[in-house]
Amino acid sequence: MGKRVAVYRKEHFNAAHRLYNPAWDNATNDKVFGKCNNPHYHGHNYDLIVKLTGEIDDTTGFVMDLKELSELINAQVLEKFDHRNLNEDCMEFKHLNPTAENIAVVIFELLRPHIAQAIDLQVRLYETERNFVEYPAN
Amino acid sequence: MGKRVAVYRKEHFNAAHRLYNPAWDNATNDKVFGKCNNPHYHGHNYDLIVKLTGEIDDTTGFVMDLKELSELINAQVLEKFDHRNLNEDCMEFKHLNPTAENIAVVIFELLRPHIAQAIDLQVRLYETERNFVEYPAN
Amino acid sequence: MGKRVAVYRKEHFNAAHRLYNPAWDNATNDKVFGKCNNPHYHGHNYDLIVKLTGEIDDTTGFVMDLKELSELINAQVLEKFDHRNLNEDCMEFKHLNPTAENIAVVIFELLRPHIAQAIDLQVRLYETERNFVEYPAN
Amino acid sequence: MGKRVAVYRKEHFNAAHRLYNPAWDNATNDKVFGKCNNPHYHGHNYDLIVKLTGEIDDTTGFVMDLKELSELINAQVLEKFDHRNLNEDCMEFKHLNPTAENIAVVIFELLRPHIAQAIDLQVRLYETERNFVEYPAN
Amino acid sequence: MGKRVAVYRKEHFNAAHRLYNPAWDNATNDKVFGKCNNPHYHGHNYDLIVKLTGEIDDTTGFVMDLKELSELINAQVLEKFDHRNLNEDCMEFKHLNPTAENIAVVIFELLRPHIAQAIDLQVRLYETERNFVEYPAN
Amino acid sequence: MGKRVAVYRKEHFNAAHRLYNPAWDNATNDKVFGKCNNPHYHGHNYDLIVKLTGEIDDTTGFVMDLKELSELINAQVLEKFDHRNLNEDCMEFKHLNPTAENIAVVIFELLRPHIAQAIDLQVRLYETERNFVEYPAN
Numbered sequence: 001m002g003k004r005v006a007v008y009r010k011e012h013f014n015a016a017h018r019l020y021n022p023a024w025d026n027a028t029n030d031k032v033f034g035k036c037n038n039p040h041y042h043g044h045n046y047d048l049i050v051k052l053t054g055e056i057d058d059t060t061g062f063v064m065d066l067k068e069l070s071e072l073i074n075a076q077v078l079e080k081f082d083h084r085n086l087n088e089d090c091m092e093f094k095h096l097n098p099t100a101e102n103i104a105v106v107i108f109e110l111l112r113p114h115i116a117q118a119i120d121l122q123v124r125l126y127e128t129e130r131n132f133v134e135y136p137a138n
Numbered sequence: 139m140g141k142r143v144a145v146y147r148k149e150h151f152n153a154a155h156r157l158y159n160p161a162w163d164n165a166t167n168d169k170v171f172g173k174c175n176n177p178h179y180h181g182h183n184y185d186l187i188v189k190l191t192g193e194i195d196d197t198t199g200f201v202m203d204l205k206e207l208s209e210l211i212n213a214q215v216l217e218k219f220d221h222r223n224l225n226e227d228c229m230e231f232k233h234l235n236p237t238a239e240n241i242a243v244v245i246f247e248l249l250r251p252h253i254a255q256a257i258d259l260q261v262r263l264y265e266t267e268r269n270f271v272e273y274p275a276n
Numbered sequence: 277m278g279k280r281v282a283v284y285r286k287e288h289f290n291a292a293h294r295l296y297n298p299a300w301d302n303a304t305n306d307k308v309f310g311k312c313n314n315p316h317y318h319g320h321n322y323d324l325i326v327k328l329t330g331e332i333d334d335t336t337g338f339v340m341d342l343k344e345l346s347e348l349i350n351a352q353v354l355e356k357f358d359h360r361n362l363n364e365d366c367m368e369f370k371h372l373n374p375t376a377e378n379i380a381v382v383i384f385e386l387l388r389p390h391i392a393q394a395i396d397l398q399v400r401l402y403e404t405e406r407n408f409v410e411y412p413a414n
Numbered sequence: 415m416g417k418r419v420a421v422y423r424k425e426h427f428n429a430a431h432r433l434y435n436p437a438w439d440n441a442t443n444d445k446v447f448g449k450c451n452n453p454h455y456h457g458h459n460y461d462l463i464v465k466l467t468g469e470i471d472d473t474t475g476f477v478m479d480l481k482e483l484s485e486l487i488n489a490q491v492l493e494k495f496d497h498r499n500l501n502e503d504c505m506e507f508k509h510l511n512p513t514a515e516n517i518a519v520v521i522f523e524l525l526r527p528h529i530a531q532a533i534d535l536q537v538r539l540y541e542t543e544r545n546f547v548e549y550p551a552n
Numbered sequence: 553m554g555k556r557v558a559v560y561r562k563e564h565f566n567a568a569h570r571l572y573n574p575a576w577d578n579a580t581n582d583k584v585f586g587k588c589n590n591p592h593y594h595g596h597n598y599d600l601i602v603k604l605t606g607e608i609d610d611t612t613g614f615v616m617d618l619k620e621l622s623e624l625i626n627a628q629v630l631e632k633f634d635h636r637n638l639n640e641d642c643m644e645f646k647h648l649n650p651t652a653e654n655i656a657v658v659i660f661e662l663l664r665p666h667i668a669q670a671i672d673l674q675v676r677l678y679e680t681e682r683n684f685v686e687y688p689a690n
Numbered sequence: 691m692g693k694r695v696a697v698y699r700k701e702h703f704n705a706a707h708r709l710y711n712p713a714w715d716n717a718t719n720d721k722v723f724g725k726c727n728n729p730h731y732h733g734h735n736y737d738l739i740v741k742l743t744g745e746i747d748d749t750t751g752f753v754m755d756l757k758e759l760s761e762l763i764n765a766q767v768l769e770k771f772d773h774r775n776l777n778e779d780c781m782e783f784k785h786l787n788p789t790a791e792n793i794a795v796v797i798f799e800l801l802r803p804h805i806a807q808a809i810d811l812q813v814r815l816y817e818t819e820r821n822f823v824e825y826p827a828n
Contacts, residue, residue, distance in 0.1 A: 005515045006548040014266065016154040016181040016223075021335060032336060034343065040223035043154040043181005045266050053551040059435060060446060061513035066545045067448065085154075085178035099337035101281045128152065128183050131342045134282040137329040138414060138552060143791045144824040159611060170612060172619065191827040197711060198722060199789035204821045205724065237613035239557045258827075269618045272558040275605040276690060276828060290818065292706035292733040292775075297473060308474060310481065316775035319706040319733005321818050361706075361730035375475035377419045404704065404735050407480045410420040413467040414552060428680065430568035430595040430637075454637035457568040457595005459680050499568075499592035542566065542597050573749060584750060586757065651751035653695045683756045686696040689743040690828060 002055035007063045009050050011073050013082035016043040017098040041085060046103075047126035048077065050111065054119035064119065076110045100127040104135040140193030145201045147188050149211050151220035154181040155236040179223060184241075185264035186215065188249065192257035202257065214248045238265040242273040278331030283339045285326050287349050289358035292319040293374040317361060322379075323402035324353065326387065330395035340395065352386045376403040380411040416469030421477045423464050425487050427496035430457040431512040455499060460517070461540035462491065464525065468533035478533065490524045514541040518549040554607030559615045561602050563625050565634035568595040569650040593637060598655075599678035600629065602663065606671035616671065628662045652679040656687040692745030697753045699740050701763050703772035706733040707788040731775060736793075737816035738767065740801065744809035754809065766800045790817040794825040 086098040
């Protein structure tokens with residue numbers, strides 16, 4: 001059995017978003033989300049780090065070819081979210097508040113079906129250099 | 139006469155924007171600006187570095203107190219642009235395409251009146267880690 | 277039940293410190309701590325990353341509002357340590373050597389009472405870009 | 415019993431390498447490894463982060479003196495790999511493909527005998543800022 | 553006349569190289585170039601920052617579209633040097649020692665014919681995070 | 691004549707300091723320097739970038755061997771300032787306020803006599819990631 005190693009690939013995308021809860025009135029949205037609730041949106045450079053944990057394949061020396069992983073992230077995630085308005089352009093957030101936490105969960109669910117079952121998947125998403133999230137939690 | 143030194147302060151803001159030229163038709167805008175022309179906007183974490191060049195004050199050892207410079211940048215720039223939609227919320231870009239080049243020129247013009255005449259000002263703006271601009275050019 | 281996500285907030289503070297053990301003579305302190313034992317102190321820019329692990333709140337989409345977490349870290353940690361001499365100014369280190377390990381444990385204990393019980397807390401502290409610690413260990 | 419803390423030390427080395435499997439023909443090597451299979455080699459600035467997890471020693475406040483850890487990494491790893499051709503100069507890779515995964519496992523095995531048994535060891539290796547690996551996986 | 557602004561694009565490539573002067577004997581090469589003279593080569597992740605200085609075009613708001621600049625750097629520089637052995641694979645260094653200084657000059661000369669005459673060009677090349685060069689010098 | 695190139699070397703040191711002007715009373719010092727005037731000192735990880743501008747030597751391909759430059763910076767600057775209290779331990783600051791501006795000027799003057807006359811010298815000093823200075827100014 002090959003040794004278990006974690007491999008990581010970093011990608012990024014730029015998007016606009018707005019935080020708000022349609023079940024609340026404006027005052028509550030402003031109180032909870034502050035300037036993140038700007039109705040005209042604001043935006044971020046999101047850095048995305050995808051972690052795969054699995055056994056090294058003896059013939060390649062890879063857990064997974066990171067070039068293939070990069071192409072997978074591009075096809076499944078960046079094509080949907082890069083240079084988009086998450087609230088307006090992305091059906092995933094039609095009924096889900098695009099907080100960093102929720103975006104990370106959505107990215108996990110977009111990637112999971114395309115990764116071999118024997119490999120564990122974790123997603124880290126940087127909304128800014130100082131605010132970031134990870135799913136699933138260790 | 140005090141020695142001339144450059145001092146730098148780094149700040150950041152998050153904003154949405156869209157690149158387009160209202161004088162052009164859609165096809166031309168798409169050709170020139172590509173996905174940056176998304177009508178629902180996208181966004182960035184902008185890093186802003188303000189450079190001041192002047193003489194060291196012998197009594198303080200400062201060209202300018204960087205805490206005061208930080209407060210000035212916050213009052214004149216970040217209050218206007220942070221968590222905003224540059225096209226929709228900022229009068230500076232009602233008739234000016236918010237490219238990184240134009241944003242840097244606007245920031246220079248917002249700050250210049252508040253900096254002592256004897257001090258030179260230069261603005262560097264990072265739209266992403268890999269795309270950035272500087273005004274005025276050396 | 278909401279999904280468990282980890283959220284992270286990065287802050288920083290600047291402080292002076294000195295490493296030594298009062299139970300030892302000077303020669304032993306010099307041998308063990310080297311130039312970190314300078315009696316006039318030296319200093320660091322400490323980067324602090326606070327990790328909270330908990331369930332996403334369905335109404336906000338947050339594990340915890342990172343703006344509130346930032347304010348909590350400022351009130352409980354940065355007010356005490358920023359621009360201070362850890363050995364001289366901070367009662368936490370009157371009888372505790374301010375190594376990165378011990379500072380991380382102290383920060384954990386300062387924050388823990390202010391975080392909801394259902395949320396796990398972990399602290400990472402960078403003394404320099406190349407030397408850093410984490411408590412509790414995974 | 416002292417509290418368990420993780421301590422980290424970051425080092426780096428520069429090396430040339432080539433990815434290929436001698437059991438395969440050229441076409442298969444090219445298909446799997448692409449331009450990483452250049453027979454004249456290419457190279458990287460590798461960043462290495464070594465993580466030790468153990469109890470704080472009450473007399474020093476350290477899990478391990480990071481200056482000693484740095485010297486250990488230099489003696490056991492950097493002396494072997496820095497400014498070398500991993501395939502040509504390093505016996506560890508005479509019969510092992512120098513992928514990031516395999517290099518991390520080799521570094522773990524070089525360091526493990528020199529670290530106290532009560533201390534856990536983990537190695538993270540950055541081949542580039544965007545591709546990195548960790549062994550053993552959590 | 554449009555305002556003069558500098559725009560920057562960052563790219564990177566990974567390559568192997570060896571420093572030596574064929575006019576010298578081995579002892580002199582070892583004395584001058586140390587371990588950089590390893591005959592089996594070592595390697596680096598090179599970060600390349602290309603700076604263009606020119607006037608803002610009023611219709612686009614660009615000095616030059618940075619996507620086009622990125623494509624130009626890829627075609628003229630990265631296609632030649634990425635995942636290559638500079639000494640063995642690149643005719644530019646058949647008779648020129650691939651120091652960072654010389655690589656920067658070569659990259660300048662590869663790009664200059666493809667940039668409009670009215671635009672100034674400068675190249676910064678990072679061999680490591682701590683060693684970097686710029687051509688032409690200000 | 692060789693081409694003029696700028697070469698850069700990055701080093702760092704950790705030090706304690708306090709900002710104050712002995713000609714002023716306490717209230718004025720507190721007003722001007724705020725918490726930087728803590729009488730027990732605070733500290734920083736200083737990043738130092740030394741820039742040399744000169745012609746490429748045709749026999750080496752170097753403006754100056756950056757390993758030699760690193761040794762020079764270590765001998766002339768880091769030996770004096772690393773893990774020191776700038777106010778208490780360093781005669782350069784007995785009668786000079788150790789602001790970033792003044793430290794940069796002092797470092798320039800420490801290095802200048804050891805660099806060949808034909809080579810221009812410039813010093814950039816980061817007190818934090820967000821506050822930095824450069825001497826002489828361009």
